[in-house]
Structure formats: C-alpha cells, structure tokens
Amino acid sequence: MALNEALLRRLIETPGVSGREERQREIAREELGTLTDEVHTDALGSVIGTKKGSDDARVMIAAHTDEIGYLVKHIDDKGFVRLQTLGGHDPANMVSQRVIVTTSEGETLRGALQPARKPPHLAHGEEQKPPKAEEFYVDLGMNAETVKEKVNVGDYVVMDRTLEKVGDNYIGKAMDDRVGVFVMYEALRAMGDHEATVFAAATSQEEVGLRGAAASGSALEPTVVVALDVTLAMDVPGGGNENTITELGKGVAIKIMDGYSISHPKLVEHLRTIAERGDIPYQMEILPAGGTDAGGVQRLHGGIPAVTLSIPCRYVHTPNEMVSATDVEAAITLLARYLEEAHTADYAL
Secondary structure, X not given: OOOOHHHHHHHHHOOOEOOEOHHHHHHHHHHHHHHOOEEEEOOXXXXXXXXXXXXXXXXEEEEEOOXXXXXXXEEOOOOOEEEEEEOOOOHHHOOOEEEEEEOXXXXXXXXXXXXXXXXXXXXXXXXXXXXXXXXEEEEOOOOHHHHHHHOOOOOEEEEOOOOEEEOOEEEEOXXXXXXXHHHHHHHHHHOOOOOEEXXXXXXXXXXXXXXXXXXXXXXXXOOEEEEEEEEEEOOOOOOOHHHOEEOOOOOEEEEEEOOOOEOOHHHHHHHHHHHHHOOOOEEEEEOOOOOOHHHHHOOHHHOOOEEEEEEEEEOOOOOOEEEEHHHHHHHHHHHHHHHHHHHHOOOOO
C-alpha cells in the first residue's frame, strides 16, 4: 500500500491548536464529504461524517484534529510575543525553534521561539537552569507597532516544521494526531461493504481534556468507540525492555489500557483476531499515563465499549514526531477490516 503522502503532508502542515481547529475543519469537511453520506459540525467544532447503516451497531471512530501549541497572551512594548501553552509541553523541546503565528486575519507570520536567558558568550560559565515554558517569547522580526497591528491576544502559534521522509519513516510536527486523522480517512476509503452505522469524528480539543470527543459521543450515542491516536515508541536510548511500550515498524498497536481508559477486553480480542486472520502486523500496548478520545467517550450513556488503535511514534509532543509507514498502513487495514464486520460483534459481559 502506498500512502497518500500529499494528504498526510496537508494534514501535518496545516496548523490548528485546541479550540482553533478551523483550518483542519476545512480539510475534514472536504474529505468526509466524499467518504460518507452526510457531514455536520457540532458546537465544539468536531466534524462528523456518517456512513449510514444499522441502528443496532453504531461505531464511532474518533481522531483528534488539534495539535499542542500556544495562544498569544501578551505583546510587550518592544514587540515580543508572550505565550499561553495549550497541551503538554516539555520546555526542553521548545528551545531555539521556529514557529508560525496565525493571525485573526488569516495571515501567517514566522518567528523565532526563544527563552529569556543569556547566550553562552555572556554567561561566563555560570550554570543556567533549564527554561520554563512561561519564559519563552516569539521574535517576529518586526517593530512593536507592526506586531501590534498584525497580532492580537488569542491568535494561535504552532511549530514551523514540514513533513519529511527519513528512511522508511515520516517525521514532522503534529503526528499527534494528524496521522490518526489520516488513518481514519484512508480506512474509510479502503473499507468494503458494511452493515454498521459509522460515525467518523474528526474531533476538537483532545489535547486539553478530551473535550470534543466527549461532546460528540454524548450526542451520537454510539454502541462502540474506536479512537485513533499515536502512542509512545520507546525503542530508543533511554527506553527498552519493560518500558518499550511499542516499537516502530512492528505494526499497529491495540491498546489494552492507558491513563484514561481500560479497553473493552472483547473488543481488544476482536481486533486481535482480525489482525491475525489477515496477517496484519500488530503489537499490544499498555501506556502507563496519558489518554485518548476513547477515555472521553467510554463512560457516557451508562458505558460504551471502547478501544484505541495506536500508531507507534517516537518523540511525541516534540517538533520531530516520527512514525513508520508500515505501521500506518497496518492501522488503515485493521480499521477498514473491523468496520466491515463490526455489526457481527457481541461485547456483552
């Protein structure tokens, strides 16, 4: 299977932080408009495409469109922009990056993200503490008057990184979770006949508390939810053994549990059976912390069977998130095959 690299690139490089996913919504409406029977957008900004089928089996696929990033919270008298973080950031990954500010007028401004600290030429050997997120600012290379004319408090900021192919892998910012969104679109394209109703939800505001998925799941009332997201691939220095979680190139991960949900055991077994029957490479995942949209839907309406299909990813929540093309292909195939037979399952306990 050759990946649709043009679509993946568009998803990765189109900015959209939590609560400001409007440009991702444009892509979602376009893609789901050709892949489903009807499309609507809910009040929190999730875009849902419905493939009509049985009312007895209603499968919600949830993949979030937001990426970690920042909001402009202050512009000082010299034109330097101060930021409010959205989502989980390690300040060590923020040092000396380039960023994109998207203004309220839709203009794209590029700048340098820097901590307020001395350069080594002036530090005179003194030890400097690691920077904190609130110490960073954006330098747009403009005078203060121009910055204040163009930029408003509330405008949003993301890392300035492109999608690149490295070896057999892809690297870029926002794999979390644009690669999951990509898998959802491509699985809908790859699936054959189905009897279940399928709700394909490109969700909002996952990085700030699974908010979009919870709202959508409440309205849709699915009988099962399958979240699509990245997970940690700790097959790198500092990981390994019992802390590996997943490995790149070993297949799609079927999640057993994470910090927000325990997957339904019969749903886990159903996916494992499909993978083994179809020779789809897979691995089992236990993630000790963090969560996915499955956790936002699982406890609704008295409880909904939930699971996450994960794409292993190195360097999560950095500008260099890396995934394997073969793992992405496996995720697409497993989800497509599951949707074809979702109506046959009985998840009663």
